[in-house]
Amino acid sequence: MNRTRQDRTRRRGALLVVAALLTSVLAACGNNSTDPNTIRFALDWTPNTNHTGLFVALQEGYFADAGLDVQVLPYNNTSPDTLIDSGNAEAGISFQSSSTFAKAAGADIVSVLAPLQHWATGIGVRADRADIASPRDLDGKTYAGFGDAGEVETLKQVIRNDGGTGEFRNVTLGTSAYEAVYSGQADFTVPYIAWEAIEAQHNGTPFKIFDYTDYGFPDAYAIVVNAGNPWLTEHPEQARKFVQALQKGYQLAADDPARGAQDLIDANPGAFTDEAMVRESQDMLAAKYMKDENGRVGTQTLDRWTGYSRLLYEHGLLVDESGKPLTAEPDWSTYFTDDYLDRT
Numbered sequence: 001m002n003r004t005r006q007d008r009t010r011r012r013g014a015l016l017v018v019a020a021l022l023t024s025v026l027a028a029c030g031n032n033s034t035d036p037n038t039i040r041f042a043l044d045w046t047p048n049t050n051h052t053g054l055f056v057a058l059q060e061g062y063f064a065d066a067g068l069d070v071q072v073l074p075y076n077n078t079s080p081d082t083l084i085d086s087g088n089a090e091a092g093i094s095f096q097s098s099s100t101f102a103k104a105a106g107a108d109i110v111s112v113l114a115p116l117q118h119w120a121t122g123i124g125v126r127a128d129r130a131d132i133a134s135p136r137d138l139d140g141k142t143y144a145g146f147g148d149a150g151e152v153e154t155l156k157q158v159i160r161n162d163g164g165t166g167e168f169r170n171v172t173l174g175t176s177a178y179e180a181v182y183s184g185q186a187d188f189t190v191p192y193i194a195w196e197a198i199e200a201q202h203n204g205t206p207f208k209i210f211d212y213t214d215y216g217f218p219d220a221y222a223i224v225v226n227a228g229n230p231w232l233t234e235h236p237e238q239a240r241k242f243v244q245a246l247q248k249g250y251q252l253a254a255d256d257p258a259r260g261a262q263d264l265i266d267a268n269p270g271a272f273t274d275e276a277m278v279r280e281s282q283d284m285l286a287a288k289y290m291k292d293e294n295g296r297v298g299t300q301t302l303d304r305w306t307g308y309s310r311l312l313y314e315h316g317l318l319v320d321e322s323g324k325p326l327t328a329e330p331d332w333s334t335y336f337t338d339d340y341l342d343r344t
Contacts (some may be wrong), residue, residue: 042092053250136164218307
């Protein structure tokens, strides 16, 4: 469920970072990246713990050691997938959900790394709502949503898997969704567990979270890194160096979350008003979301890509370049690749 997310909200107080980067970014956007060692990386939102590995790789010199000049493009209301597909970025942060929609519609992109192995969102209700003990109790309630394609069908399926009808009222509120639930104007929303859920706890209005996978819903990669297929084909050496340096950054953030969080903070001075929450978020991601069963970061599997993406297809939510629903299930193996990862 993509909310970045263009609205997947999270980080406040990062305007200073955007302003500081804007001049260099405008120059980068005007550059067609004719230097193969220059890589423009598009963010999905202001800097946050989804991006820790990127900033670790910058702070620790992993990109520089590989001879790469990685330029960070701040989010500007254009999705990273669109920037990549149009040739205005070589790579960027995305989500399995938004990546699936974009590629089905013709975007020439592919996921090259998965920083988060699992859903990092869940259904959130106020912790003091004794009348809502599981998803089936959400029938007839009000959902404060974000307007993302697929979000309502996902919630309906989770509720149905728990024995409910999956019928509820949907009000699109964007970043106001959390406050609507806190204040009682809505009954549930979909918080990012490693940020909004922590924030709610700090604010004295804790969430009770229902994880999708606890109710028979397929797992998915909460965060992926997409790259443009033309760039990967034309510059395979630089692409491999880039992906492996980025993988190294995320691996450090997973193995040493305190150091990773500090690198994120140091790379974005003034962006975080609550640095303790940044560290708590990185600790949670490292403990629960970043590593595969072998303790490695970045890997992807066909089973994981197929489960959730197939659900989107089966519900008729995926459309082609002309906006018509797909009539044949895509080959999900073309939606990702591990070929650029360090496998040692």
